[in-house]
Amino acid sequence: MPTFELTPMMMREIIMDHYSSPRHKADPVKDGYVSVHAESTNCIDDFHVYLKEKDGIVEDALWNGVACTISTASTDILCDQVIGKSFKESKYMIEQFLNMIEEKEYDESVLDEAIVFINTGKQAARIHCATMGWTAMKDLMEDK
Amino acid sequence: MFDLAKIRSDFPMLRNGIQMQGKPLVWLDNASTTFKPDSVIEAVTKYYTEQTSNAHRGDYDLCHNMDLAIAEARKTVADFIGAESREIVFTAGSTESLNLIAYGYAAYHLQAGDEILLTEAEHASNVLPWFQVAEMTGAKVRFIPLTKEGRLTSENLAKTITKNTKIVAIAAVTNVLGYIAPVKELAEIAHKNGAILVCDGAQSVPHLKTDVRDLGCDFLAFSGHKMCGPTGIGVLYGRYDLLKETHAFLTGGGMNVRFKKDCTVDVYEPPMRFEAGTQNIEGILGLKAAVDYLQSVGMENIERHEKELKRYAVQKLQETGMAHIYNPDSESGIITFNIDGVFAQDAATLLNSKGIACRSGQHCAKLLNDFLGTVATVRASVYFYTSKEEIDALADAVSHGKEFLDAYF
Numbered sequence: 001m002p003t004f005e006l007t008p009m010m011m012r013e014i015i016m017d018h019y020s021s022p023r024h025k026a027d028p029v030k031d032g033y034v035s036v037h038a039e040s041t042n043c044i045d046d047f048h049v050y051l052k053e054k055d056g057i058v059e060d061a062l063w064n065g066v067a068c069t070i071s072t073a074s075t076d077i078l079c080d081q082v083i084g085k086s087f088k089e090s091k092y093m094i095e096q097f098l099n100m101i102e103e104k105e106y107d108e109s110v111l112d113e114a115i116v117f118i119n120t121g122k123q124a125a126r127i128h129c130a131t132m133g134w135t136a137m138k139d140l141m142e143d144k
Numbered sequence: 145m146f147d148l149a150k151i152r153s154d155f156p157m158l159r160n161g162i163q164m165q166g167k168p169l170v171w172l173d174n175a176s177t178t179f180k181p182d183s184v185i186e187a188v189t190k191y192y193t194e195q196t197s198n199a200h201r202g203d204y205d206l207c208h209n210m211d212l213a214i215a216e217a218r219k220t221v222a223d224f225i226g227a228e229s230r231e232i233v234f235t236a237g238s239t240e241s242l243n244l245i246a247y248g249y250a251a252y253h254l255q256a257g258d259e260i261l262l263t264e265a266e267h268a269s270n271v272l273p274w275f276q277v278a279e280m281t282g283a284k285v286r287f288i289p290l291t292k293e294g295r296l297t298s299e300n301l302a303k304t305i306t307k308n309t310k311i312v313a314i315a316a317v318t319n320v321l322g323y324i325a326p327v328k329e330l331a332e333i334a335h336k337n338g339a340i341l342v343c344d345g346a347q348s349v350p351h352l353k354t355d356v357r358d359l360g361c362d363f364l365a366f367s368g369h370k371m372c373g374p375t376g377i378g379v380l381y382g383r384y385d386l387l388k389e390t391h392a393f394l395t396g397g398g399m400n401v402r403f404k405k406d407c408t409v410d411v412y413e414p415p416m417r418f419e420a421g422t423q424n425i426e427g428i429l430g431l432k433a434a435v436d437y438l439q440s441v442g443m444e445n446i447e448r449h450e451k452e453l454k455r456y457a458v459q460k461l462q463e464t465g466m467a468h469i470y471n472p473d474s475e476s477g478i479i480t481f482n483i484d485g486v487f488a489q490d491a492a493t494l495l496n497s498k499g500i501a502c503r504s505g506q507h508c509a510k511l512l513n514d515f516l517g518t519v520a521t522v523r524a525s526v527y528f529y530t531s532k533e534e535i536d537a538l539a540d541a542v543s544h545g546k547e548f549l550d551a552y553f
Contacts, residue, residue, distance in 0.1 A: 008553035015549055043489050062223050065417040066519050068489035069549070119552040122165075123493050 011116040015073040022072055025078035027064045028052070038065075038136040043129050045071045049136040058082045058090060063133060070117070070126050077113050077135025086139050094138045101131055146445040151529050154181040154437075158529060167499025172535045174501055175347060177369045177480055180434070184372055187433035188426045193354045195429075198422055200398065210425065212344035217432035218415070225364065226355035227381050227403055233415040233429055238346040239269040241365030242313075244380055244418060245342055246273035248390040249363075250311055256282030259309040262340075263288050263296050264511040265318040270344040271511065274313060283310070293473060293514060294321045298329035309339045316348035316364075320509045320523065321471040322454075322478030324352070331360030340386065346370055350527070351450055351476055353443040368427060373434035377427025377436040380418070394422040410446035418445075426524055449479035453526045453535060460539035467542050470516055477526035480507075483545035488520035490548045495522070497551035498541045518530030 006014075028035075033050040040046070048067025048075040049128055051058065061079035078097075082090040089110075097114050099106035151263040152158045157179040171179065195208035199214050215229070222229045235241045251258070260274045260283055278285045290296055290305045296314060299487040305312070312334045318326050327343060340362040349364070350355065350371035356364055363386065368377040382390065391409060392399055402409040410457040411417045437447065457479045461467040468478045483491045492504035503523045506513055511517055524538055544550075 012549045012553065042505075044487075045489075070488045070490070070493075119553075122550050123496060126489075126493055127495065129489070 011118075014077075014116045015069065016111055018073035018076040019069045022076040024062050024076050025064055025072070026062050028060075028062055033060070033062070034140055035067075036075045036136045036140050038072075038080055042070060042125060043068055043071070045077070045132060046070075046130055048131075049057055049075065049133055049140065051137065053087070053141045056086050056088075058087070061137070067130055068126075069134055070120065073131040074114070074117055074130045075133060078133050078137055081112055081114060082137065091138065091141055094134050094141075097134055098131055098138075101127055146441070146449060148449075148529070148531060149238065151233070152531070154183070155179045155529060156182065156185070159252075164499045164501065165497050167497075170498075170500040170537045172514060172524040172526065172530070172534065172538060173212065173501045173503050174530070175322075175370070175507075175523060177375070178350065178372050178527055180372055180374070181428075181437050182436050184374065184433045188374055188430040189264050191426045191429050195307070199425060206282050213432075213435045214425070214428055215425065217428045220435050221379055223291050223437070224354070225349065225381060226357050228384065230413075230415060231356075231381055231387060231487050233380040233387070233418045234423055234431075235365075235418070235425070236376055237367040237369070238344060239367075239378075240366040240487040241363075241378055241380035242269050242342070242344060243273045244390070244393055245363050245365070246277045247393040248418070249382075249386065250274075250283075252279050252391055253389070254281040254283040254310055257308055258283040259306060259311075261288050261301070261304060261309055261312045261314075262286075262317075263290055263294070263314055264515050265294060265321060265345060265347070265376065266313070266325075266511070267292060268508045268510065269346075270313055270315060270342075270441045274311075281433055285309075286310075287532060288314075290515065293323075294318070294512075296325050296330075297324045297475075298326050298333055299332050302390045305337045305339065307336075307337065309337055312339050313342040313344070314403055315344040315346070316354075316359075317345075317351065317476050317478075318509070319347050320480055320507045320512050320521070322347070322410055322472070322473045322474040322476035323367055324348070325462045327359045327361055329525055331362075335360070345510060347476065347478070349492070350438075352447055352492065363387055367435060368431040371434055372423075372437055374427045374430035377424050377431045379431075381523065382414070384414065385460050387418075390414070390418070392417050392420065394420040398422070441528060449528050451475065451529075453477055453532070454472070454479065457524065457526070457535045457538070458534055460535055461542060463542040463547075466540055466545045470518075470521060477530070479524045479544075480521045481524070482518065482521055483548075486545050486548050488522050490519075490529065491522045491542075491545060494540050494548040498537070500538055500541055502538070 050062040052060040096106045299354040304544040331341040343361040349366040364381040403409040488504040
């Protein structure tokens with residue numbers, strides 16, 4: 001459990017930080033990645049998600065393309081948080097994130113920074129933006 | 145006499161205190177669709193409460209009266225754009241109208257080597273049918289260059305058109321930048337070169353007085369729902385001699401005279417040839433009421449009010465010091481902009497959080513973004529019922545653009 005409450009101001013800063021300086025926004029320069037295309041009919045979002053795996057562990061995760069603030073930050077945070085995790089852990093985390101966005105029961109303990117999207121439901125038109133990177137990653141992992 | 149308060153009181157969506165995100169609704173997405181006055185809603189309702197019947201399918205009074213009502217609606221629409229009744233085809237909207245021209249006329253009249261001229265500012269529905277027809281016939285799609293502001297000029301058409309050009313298909317008002325095309329001059333150039341001019345009137349007919357004879361356009365497509373009418377009803381105007389040469393692309397009941405086992409079919413003359421199946425009767429009656437309403441307000445008044453709002457909006461947005469406007473000089477009531485440093489979709493979410501409905505993205509004109517040098521824009525679009533207070537609300541929201549993430553907290 002987090003030992004302190006994230007304030008709305010801190011949540012804003014985390015989103016803006018990942019939007020203005022995304023850590024994982026790049027095309028892979030090495031081989032060994034699988035990729036999937038994610039696009040939206042109601043937003044401009046149009047990007048690829050890349051995944052590299054070794055022995056069931058995520059060795060690297062990247063994404064690149066055109067995206068709004070919410071999809072940029074959420075996909076970048078996703079990449080941050082799956083690297084080093086097993087597929088099983090990653091899938092569980094993704095499930096909890098999607099549950100949170102859909103305002104269902106969810107396990108907060110695995111979400112880390114991704115908790116900043118807790119209020120996405122207030123802007124229903126952007127729910128897809130917050131989740132598309134995550135569902136794309138889930139699809140990549142389902143194929144395994 | 146243009147009485148904005150009176151006009152606004154005619155629209156339930158404007159007078160009923162509708163809210164979005166707990167704020168009074170500010171509707172600035174009129175290029176997408178428009179609100180309906182009571183008279184349109186009543187016309188649609190009346191069809192179901194007092195007039196329900198099919199058309200041209202029976203011998204009883206209700207049905208006969210429906211035939212008369214549809215004929216009257218066709219005449220009203222024809223008069224509205226300076227055409228004859230027999231030149232008015234009821235369709236589902238501009239998209240179906242343009243597809244009908246493409247598949248019913250162009251596909252039968254074009255051959256390999258012919259050219260179709262478009263512009264990069266066209267809406268998908270005036271691009272994709274032509275791509276299909278080009279593929280079917282071997283004709284080539286070419287693009288008329290726009291000026292650096294994004295305007296289509298007759299000079300540029302004159303420079304681009306060749307003896308192989310058979311169709312010039314352009315928006316009379318473009319849906320992202322809102323420039324008014326010089327349709328009359330374009331038609332003259334097209335005709336001089338043996339081509340026809342197809343006009344996408346979706347953004348022009350609702351806002352500007354339209355006279356197809358004066359303009360000289362050969363086909364004109366427009367949608368009911370962008371001019372206070374119901375969704376699912378639209379119009380194809382076609383010069384009658386061209387409609388006669390146009391094939392139905394929907395066949396079935398109501399469009400044929402007779403058919404035989406040897407597969408021969410005799411079809412009706414236009415416009416009935418193109419209205420297979422039961423017509424969208426509530427839509428037709430609603431569209432008539434919409435045209436009556438627009439004429440009671442006066443198309444000149446509508447045009448004048450929207451021009452004034454456009455200038456006001458440009459001035460107000462510029463005063464925020466936060467907006468990059470892509471079309472400050474276009475004549476119609478479309479203002480396309482970005483808030484500095486804020487992605488278009490995020491800006492639209494910010495506006496949503498303040499109760500303001502604007503469109504963001506590519507607005508179905510996906511060729512235009514390369515031209516504008518941006519991936520997405522925000523589009524505010526006014527109609528005659530829009531008030532200066534609503535523009536003020538937009539400008540106020542834009543001035544808080546940097547706080548766009550507030551929408552989520």
